[in-house]
Amino acid sequence: MPENPAPRPICAYCDGFPTVAITTGQTTSTGHRQTITADCPACRGTGHTHLARAHARIGA
Template sequence: MPQHTLPRPICAHCDGFPKVAITTGQTTPDGHRHTITADCPACRGTGHTTPAELIRVGR
């Protein structure tokens, strides 16, 4: 039976693509490229944002 969960809003900063691989321009001795991964700082790598109604502010 499928679960009915509410859709979460997609992050406006990364458009739902929270993790990217960036090439450094260098290659290894066997010809592969060196890559590093980067996460979206706004959604912390989840691809979704938390609705403002759910954020607790103050005490």
């Protein structure tokens, strides 16, 4: 049985809630609130971050 890959860490900026709906304060012709969606800029709407890469110093 293959092993599951390690889970990616949750984004620290959005805590795993990458997309939100924001009301504009206006209503549509049917009476519903008009909303827009916004994605987290840090994780680009995925909810997860990439693992930090290790930097190696080469030379003296």
